[in-house]
Amino acid sequence: MTLLAWAFLVLFAVYSSFPFIWTFLTSIKQPVDAFALPPVWLFDPTLAHYAELWFERGFASYLWNTAIVTAGTVVISISIGAVAGYALARYPGPLGFWLLMLALVFRALPRMAVLLPFYQISRALGLFDTHVLLILVLVSINQPFTIWMMRSFFMTIPADIEEAAMVDGCSRLGAFLRAVVPVMWPGVITTSLFTFLLAYNEFLMPLILTATKAQTLPVAISQFGAEDIRFWSLSAAGAVSITLPIVVLILMFQGRIVDGLVQGAVKG
Amino acid sequence: MTFRGEWRWAGLDNYAFTLDDPDFLRSLWFTLLFCAVTIPAKILIGFVSALALQRITPTWRAVFIACALLPFIVTPVVGTLAYSWLFRDFGIITWLLQEIGITIHWLGSDLASRALVMIHFVWHGTPFATVVLFAGLQSVPKDEIEAAIVDGASFRHRLQAVILPHLRTLFVFLALMMVMDGYRVFDSIYILTRGVNGTESVMMYNYRIAIVENAVSRGAAVAVLTVIGILVLLVPFLVNTWREQRGLR
Numbered sequence: 449m450t451l452l453a454w455a456f457l458v459l460f461a462v463y464s465s466f467p468f469i470w471t472f473l474t475s476i477k478q479p480v481d482a483f484a485l486p487p488v489w490l491f492d493p494t495l496a497h498y499a500e501l502w503f504e505r506g507f508a509s510y511l512w513n514t515a516i517v518t519a520g521t522v523v524i525s526i527s528i529g530a531v532a533g534y535a536l537a538r539y540p541g542p543l544g545f546w547l548l549m550l551a552l553v554f555r556a557l558p559r560m561a562v563l564l565p566f567y568q569i570s571r572a573l574g575l576f577d578t579h580v581l582l583i584l585v586l587v588s589i590n591q592p593f594t595i596w597m598m599r600s601f602f603m604t605i606p607a608d609i610e611e612a613a614m615v616d617g618c619s620r621l622g623a624f625l626r627a628v629v630p631v632m633w634p635g636v637i638t639t640s641l642f643t644f645l646l647a648y649n650e651f652l653m654p655l656i657l658t659a660t661k662a663q664t665l666p667v668a669i670s671q672f673g674a675e676d677i678r679f680w681s682l683s684a685a686g687a688v689s690i691t692l693p694i695v696v697l698i699l700m701f702q703g704r705i706v707d708g709l710v711q712g713a714v715k716g
Numbered sequence: 717m718t719f720r721g722e723w724r725w726a727g728l729d730n731y732a733f734t735l736d737d738p739d740f741l742r743s744l745w746f747t748l749l750f751c752a753v754t755i756p757a758k759i760l761i762g763f764v765s766a767l768a769l770q771r772i773t774p775t776w777r778a779v780f781i782a783c784a785l786l787p788f789i790v791t792p793v794v795g796t797l798a799y800s801w802l803f804r805d806f807g808i809i810t811w812l813l814q815e816i817g818i819t820i821h822w823l824g825s826d827l828a829s830r831a832l833v834m835i836h837f838v839w840h841g842t843p844f845a846t847v848v849l850f851a852g853l854q855s856v857p858k859d860e861i862e863a864a865i866v867d868g869a870s871f872r873h874r875l876q877a878v879i880l881p882h883l884r885t886l887f888v889f890l891a892l893m894m895v896m897d898g899y900r901v902f903d904s905i906y907i908l909t910r911g912v913n914g915t916e917s918v919m920m921y922n923y924r925i926a927i928v929e930n931a932v933s934r935g936a937a938v939a940v941l942t943v944i945g946i947l948v949l950l951v952p953f954l955v956n957t958w959r960e961q962r963g964l965r
Contacts, residue, residue, distance in 0.1 A: 449871070453768035460765050461783035464843065467798040468786055470808065474801070487808055545958060556946045558900045560922045561939035564932060649791045651903050656927060666793040670907060680801065687794040698789055 468691075475684035497685035505682075507689065510668040513579065514648060517664060520583035521647040522640050525594045528587075529639060530632070533598025534624065538607065548599070551592035559652045562589065567656060577659045585657065586647050593646070594639055601635030602628075641701055648694070665690045730937035740938070743921035746830075746914060751898040754837045759890055761838070762845025769850050781847065788843035796907045799836050829913035833905050840904065841897070845890055852886040853879070896946060918942055 476493040501507045536544050566585050567576075575581040609631070610623040618626060654664040669686045734740050765784065769777050787795050802809040803822045813820055822832045856879055864874045902919040905911055911920040922942065926935025 450771050453771040456764060456768045457772065457780050460761075460768075461780050463839070465783045465786050467795070467802055468790065470802060471798040486811070553947065556896055556943075558919060558922070558939060558942045558946070559902070560919060560926065560935070561943055564926055564936055564939065568932075645789065649793070651793050666791055669791075669797070670793050683797065684801070687798055690794055691790050694789060694791065698785075 471684045471687050474681055475688045477681060479681055497681045498689070501682060501685045501689065507668075507686065510663060510665045511689075513662050514664040514666075516579050517582045517586065517654075517662075518644060518647040520579070521586040521590065522643050524583065524587045525590050525643050526636060526640055528591060529594030529598045529643075530636065532595045533600075534602050534628065536595065536599045537602035537605075548596070551595050555592040555596070559589075563653065563656055566653075570657060576657065577661050579662050581657060582654060582662060582664070585653055586650060589650075589653070590643055590646050594643055597639045597642065598635060601632065601639070605631055637701070641697065644697070645694070730934045731941070734934060734937050734941065739916070740918075740921055742914070743916045743918050746916060747899060747901070747918045749830075750834060750837070750901065750917065751895060754834050754841070754898060755891060755894045757838045758841045758845050758894060759887065761842045762890075763849050765842070765846045766849035766853055769846070770853055781850075784843045784846055786843075787840045792840070792903050793907065795840060796836065796904045799839065800908050803832060823909060823913065826914040829909050829915050833901075833908050833915050836904050836908060837898070837901065841894060844893075848886055848890060849883065852883045856882045899942070899946060 475497055476495065477491050478494055481491040536548060562585075566581075570576040570581050575584075605628060609627045610618075610620075613623040613627040614620070649666060650664070651666045651670070654662070654667045655670075658664070658667065669683070669690055769780060772780070787799075790798075801807055804810065805821060810820065810822065820828050822828050860878050861874060864878055869877065900919055901917050902923065905915055905917055905920050906923070909915045911917070911924070916924070918938070919942070922935055922938040925931050925938060
């Protein structure tokens with residue numbers, strides 16, 4: 449049985465990671481080697497594709513757009529999510545339930561349902577193809593998720609903490625700042641990570657709501673001539689470049705992500 | 717009813733048109749088929765891998781979880797591109813299959829194209845099931861398992877009597893999430909096939925109508941129909957949360 453488990457897992461790991469390993473290899477091959485069939489395993493690695501991508505194709509400016517949009521989205525989402533999540537975790541009235549339901553409905557909306565109004569409004573207001581627009585849109589899309597997740601975390605923090613602080617003479621706000629904020633960092637970090645991934649990876653919104661100035665990495669990558677066989681290596685270099693920040697982040701927070709997933713899963 | 721002169725009251729015309737459009741019905745049918753094939757596959761592979769993870773040492777567990785999570789955490793567009801490169805006419809998988817005597821052009825027939833997008837969706841979504849179910853397995857009460865072993869229950873018996881009932885809520889949760897995601901599949905199909913060869917999902921159809929053909933009103937009607945479909949699927953979730961919020965009092 450254990451042997452069977454091992455065999456299955458090895459197969460599973462190869463199946464999951466092979467496309468990425470292959471992409472990485474393609475990105476450091478000479479074009480001749482990249483298309484060779486049967487595949488070449490011994491080759492002269494080259495970083496030429498990375499150089500072309502970064503210095504000639506303006507990869508850095510797409511990265512800059514993505515960085516601004518992602519940072520703005522995370523900061524605003526988490527600020528709103530923390531306050532709203534705290535309130536919903538402590539307020540017992542029926543209104544809380546309906547607000548959560550409303551958030552869930554918005555979470556379930558297909559992107560296309562909100563995309564059309566966003567498109568028309570942004571055209572009318574002259575916000576089309578700007579960073580501000582993308583931040584506003586991504587915050588509004590991700591907010592239900594942040595509120596739900598922060599609420600789940602606050603539910604695990606016992607109300608006694610603030611009550612004790614209030615008995616000791618703190619105001620409600622003072623109790624929140626002095627007693628709750630210090631213990632809520634794990635929740636904030638996990639939620640920020642997921643919000644980061646959502647914003648960093650978003651494809652459809654920037655595809656439609658940007659043209660040239662504010663275009664983000666996922667959109668740019670999908671259009672880096674992936675159709676043409678000669679640009680495979682270049683696209684592969686782009687794929688590896690966009691993945692690196694995520695891999696670094698994941699390595700830093702690996703344990704927490706799994707915990708966060710589990711918590712989100714168990715609590716809904 | 718007029719609205720600033722430019723908007724005409726269309727009644728339910730846009731809805732009637734959509735529900736009558738054979739393209740819409742075809743995309744709906746494909747989306748349902750897509751869900752029906754991929755969701756059980758994801759949950760099954762996820763469950764087997766979670767059970768397998770239980771049987772190995774913790775160090776190796778971390779390694780395997782890291783590998784398995786890759787398709788799930790990497791930017792979906794990039795993951796899809798990486799995956800699609802393997803399946804092009806000069807891709808390595810196509811070549812390997814050719815070496816063992818199977819020639820497939822993945823964009824050459826409906827069956828192959830549909831298989832391509834479905835295999836991709838399973839590949840991308842299985843890690844989530846693995847992690848959630850593995851986490852769930854950690855909370856199966858140990859004494860119940862031990863009692864079953866003492867009673868001489870086989871692995872299959874333990875599975876049926878203890879493990880599966882314990883994980884029931886998680887299976888429901890996974891299915892719900894996956895139905896929502898499968899119903900809204902867009903990015904991967906856009907990149908893999910652009911919706912040709914009978915792989916147009918409801919969202920792809922919606923995109924074509926609203927953005928490509930610029931028929932905004934009809935696009936909005938399709939979006940509303942999709943929302944209604946998803947809301948129906950959410951009812952079990954509502955009940956659960958209602959209980960949780962009442963428990964606060």
